[in-house]
Amino acid sequence: MKIPYRTYLTEEEIPKQWYNIRADMPEQPAPLLNPGTLKPLTAEDLYPVFCEELANQEMDATTRYIDIPEEVLEYYKTFRPSPLIRAYNLEKALDTPARIYFKFEGNNTSGSHKLNAAAAMAYYAKAQGLTSLTTETGAGQWGTALAMACAYFGLDLTVYMVKVSYEQKPFRKAVIETYGGKIIPSPSDTTEVGRAILKEDPNTGGSLGCAISEAIELSLKDDKCRYALGSVMNQVLLHQSVIGLESKAAMEKLGEYPDIVIGCAGGGSNLGGLMAPFMQDKLTGKANPRIIAVEPASCPSLTRGKYAYDFCDTGKVTPLAKMYTLGSEFIPSANHAGGLRYHGMSPALSKLYHDGYMEATSVEQTKVFESAVLFSKLEQILPAPESAHAIHSAVEEALKCKESGEAKTILFGLTGTGYFDMHAYMQYNDGTMTDYIPTDEDLQRGFDKLPKVE
Ligand SMILES: Cc1ncc(COP(=O)(O)O)c(C=O)c1O
Numbered sequence: 001m002k003i004p005y006r007t008y009l010t011e012e013e014i015p016k017q018w019y020n021i022r023a024d025m026p027e028q029p030a031p032l033l034n035p036g037t038l039k040p041l042t043a044e045d046l047y048p049v050f051c052e053e054l055a056n057q058e059m060d061a062t063t064r065y066i067d068i069p070e071e072v073l074e075y076y077k078t079f080r081p082s083p084l085i086r087a088y089n090l091e092k093a094l095d096t097p098a099r100i101y102f103k104f105e106g107n108n109t110s111g112s113h114k115l116n117a118a119a120a121m122a123y124y125a126k127a128q129g130l131t132s133l134t135t136e137t138g139a140g141q142w143g144t145a146l147a148m149a150c151a152y153f154g155l156d157l158t159v160y161m162v163k164v165s166y167e168q169k170p171f172r173k174a175v176i177e178t179y180g181g182k183i184i185p186s187p188s189d190t191t192e193v194g195r196a197i198l199k200e201d202p203n204t205g206g207s208l209g210c211a212i213s214e215a216i217e218l219s220l221k222d223d224k225c226r227y228a229l230g231s232v233m234n235q236v237l238l239h240q241s242v243i244g245l246e247s248k249a250a251m252e253k254l255g256e257y258p259d260i261v262i263g264c265a266g267g268g269s270n271l272g273g274l275m276a277p278f279m280q281d282k283l284t285g286k287a288n289p290r291i292i293a294v295e296p297a298s299c300p301s302l303t304r305g306k307y308a309y310d311f312c313d314t315g316k317v318t319p320l321a322k323m324y325t326l327g328s329e330f331i332p333s334a335n336h337a338g339g340l341r342y343h344g345m346s347p348a349l350s351k352l353y354h355d356g357y358m359e360a361t362s363v364e365q366t367k368v369f370e371s372a373v374l375f376s377k378l379e380q381i382l383p384a385p386e387s388a389h390a391i392h393s394a395v396e397e398a399l400k401c402k403e404s405g406e407a408k409t410i411l412f413g414l415t416g417t418g419y420f421d422m423h424a425y426m427q428y429n430d431g432t433m434t435d436y437i438p439t440d441e442d443l444q445r446g447f448d449k450l451p452k453v454e
Pocket residue numbers: 111112113138139140141142230231232264265266267268269270271338339340384386387415416417
């Protein structure tokens with residue numbers, strides 16, 4: 001059988017259920033804790049911040065498959081199924097016996113996989129009778145995705161966008177406003193926590209951690225408003241499982257199964273989603289694919305972080321989560337992969353990594369862009385800098401196959417397009433892009449501020 005360049009499932013083949021990885025984990029991630037009492041949180045504790053159905057999903061570690069609501073499935077049809085693409089041109093250029101596949105999630109206006117979760121969050125908020133949502137965004141993809149979903153389901157939205165990214169990508173504002181969202185660079189003077197962060201460092205470029213604190217503060221001021229988070233949480237991994245389920249179904253049609261699954265990792269949502277059914281096979285002993293998380297060397301949560309309880313935000317208003325973290329006060333350098341500039345990592349992914357089910361690697365941004373440019377010329381898609389981390393690792397693994405002569409099957413997640421990242425590409429092209437790798441002392445400063453939890 002000649003494997004086509006692109007494999008599309010039909011609309012009817014879009015999965016009807018999300019898969020909840022925790023149902024198959026031999027040991028559960030540690031519970032979220034109330035930072036005041038250090039007691040585990042219940043779903044009800046989260047109701048003031050998250051909409052109720054999402055809070056219930058957050059705490060549900062036992063339901064293996066959860067029905068995707070009909071309205072969300074209908075919405076998915078506007079941009080799913082996404083194609084599984086065989087990177088024939090890349091394989092040829094690398095002269096590798098490896099078969100390289102990528103799942104392309106950038107074929108929607110948000111330019112990324114984030115719309116999979118945004119759809120669910122906007123739907124559940126509307127179903128609960130709420131009138132608005134608020135959120136943070138790093139690179140801007142998540143904010144755009146939520147603006148799109150809020151426009152579709154009829155909700156207002158306020159987005160706090162990390163200031164460095166806001167300045168690097170002015171057109172994100174235009175897109176979010178076009179969809180009816182309000183966008184504020186963070187830290188801002190619209191919240192107490194933003195004002196406090198600015199007082200300490202008026203020139204800070206912000207971070208996802210700061211923007212999360214601001215968005216949560218806003219949501220708590222209005223009973224008809226809730227906060228939506230684009231990564232890290234269990235609910236987001238659940239919604240993103242549609243990526244992996246579709247990938248597995250498409251690969252089955254081709255008689256393929258990945259030996260290696262690769263995803264970039266910011267808060268863990270795309271990797272958590274892509275790997276979900278393959279990790280299920282691993283956890284249940286059906287198969288043993290390698291699963292690799294790729295992060296920036298400038299923000300190495302998994303590869304150099306500590307596995308400890310920490311706040312999910314800089315302003316310390318969130319619950320404590322046990323995860324790989326650089327410390328909630330760690331502000332990563334202004335790396336261009338804005339969506340990967342997060343101090344922590346999904347607690348579920350952290351646990352799987354800690355227990356040896358996953359690997360992690362980190363890469364400097366100039367090397368990432370080298371692979372991004374190679375890929376864009378060969379496969380003709382201009383990747384988001386975040387996604388290019390996964391490309392880089394796939395190239396490395398394919399080159400190892402060339403050395404060893406092994407024809408492994410590699411699957412990576414191409415999470416998005418880089419049309420709003422031209423500032424970054426310009427810097428790479430004119431040779432002014434630099435790499436920043438934090439020293440052990442830099443990291444220690446973050447670790448020193450970790451909360452003390454017995
Ligand atoms: C295109 C793209 N890829 C990857 C990520 C990383 O996030 P996550 O680890 O949650 O998938 C982001 C986050 O903004 C993104 O925009």
